[in-house]
Amino acid sequence: MSALNEQKKQRPRFLDLTVIRLPLAGYASILHRVSGAGLFLMLPLLIWLLDLSLSSTPEHLVLFESITRSVLVKLVLLGLIWAFLHHFCMGLRILLIDVHVGVEKQQARSSAMAVMVVSLSLTLAFGLKLFGVY
Amino acid sequence: MSRLVVGAHYGIKDWLAQRITAVLMAIYTLVIFAAVLAGATSSHDAWRGFMAHGAVRSVTFLFIISLGYHAWVGVRDIWMDYIKPTSVRILLHVLTLLVLIGYVGWAIQIIWRL
Ligand code: HEM
Ligand code: HEM
Numbered sequence: 001m002s003a004l005n006e007q008k009k010q011r012p013r014f015l016d017l018t019v020i021r022l023p024l025a026g027y028a029s030i031l032h033r034v035s036g037a038g039l040f041l042m043l044p045l046l047i048w049l050l051d052l053s054l055s056s057t058p059e060h061l062v063l064f065e066s067i068t069r070s071v072l073v074k075l076v077l078l079g080l081i082w083a084f085l086h087h088f089c090m091g092l093r094i095l096l097i098d099v100h101v102g103v104e105k106q107q108a109r110s111s112a113m114a115v116m117v118v119s120l121s122l123t124l125a126f127g128l129k130l131f132g133v134y
Numbered sequence: 135m136s137r138l139v140v141g142a143h144y145g146i147k148d149w150l151a152q153r154i155t156a157v158l159m160a161i162y163t164l165v166i167f168a169a170v171l172a173g174a175t176s177s178h179d180a181w182r183g184f185m186a187h188g189a190v191r192s193v194t195f196l197f198i199i200s201l202g203y204h205a206w207v208g209v210r211d212i213w214m215d216y217i218k219p220t221s222v223r224i225l226l227h228v229l230t231l232l233v234l235i236g237y238v239g240w241a242i243q244i245i246w247r248l
Contacts, residue, residue, distance in 0.1 A: 033212065036205075036208050036212075037209070043237050051240075051244045054185055088160065088163060091160065092160060095153060098153065
């Protein structure tokens, strides 16, 4: 025990975030936070668009159409689509780990990879739809 | 006696609330997604009709409440991690709470006036 304490004291502290290399799950976790914060910051835009899209006033619908036609807005929405998908997939992963599903190192690695692959592929699919490719 | 404004007595409750709201929102997401695939957004009238339907309105209501609570816990956690000066942090907590209450009210009135 005391040997353990000795060792603990001598641990080097290395917290340079620009040099530390994280496992994929580490980046996926940080992105869960970034995506949650991004969604929170953009809620006013989302609720406003929801408001316009459900309005029965013709002017609102025209406004809705013209806003969502803008490429800039589409890029923002694309970012939000990714944020939601990543947050959603990663959220499910966290919930599963909370109930002790997929805690093993290898499984946790694969599920982090799955979160990245699934959310990025779905973002691509929804993005193509958003930009009217199909 | 000095009062601690950084207590964690609400920790477990909010942790659990964040999980429950996450599950509710995840289910809602899948339901809405299925409805869209089935044509709920095929036209403006279809979209309005869909959102105005009693059952849809009820689950959307639950979703909005969940979102507000979930985001409150999540954003507060972020402030607690990064903002050290207590006064600034409390100010940010209050602002977050106020805007979230505003968003929830706004979103509810959107679906209620349909
Ligand atoms: C559970 C998550 C959600 C899902 C899966 C979802 C899905 C959708 C879908 C598929 C549409 C129809 C898009 C279309 O075909 O035109 C739509 C419309 C919309 N939703 Fe949601 N939504 C969700 C939550 C929200 C939230 C929380 C907000 C805002 C607070 C929001 C704002 C909007 C807006 C602005 C529109 C109109 C945009 C449009 O019609 O393209 N949505 N939603
Ligand atoms: C299907 C919907 C969602 C699911 C399944 C989900 C899941 C989760 C889970 C499980 C956590 C806890 C993470 C942890 O303890 O490490 C979390 C945190 C969080 N969520 Fe969500 N969430 C959803 C929607 C949203 C939305 C729409 C927002 C935006 C307003 C949001 C904002 C946040 C924030 C800010 C955090 C805190 C992040 C952190 O502490 O790093 N979530 N989410």
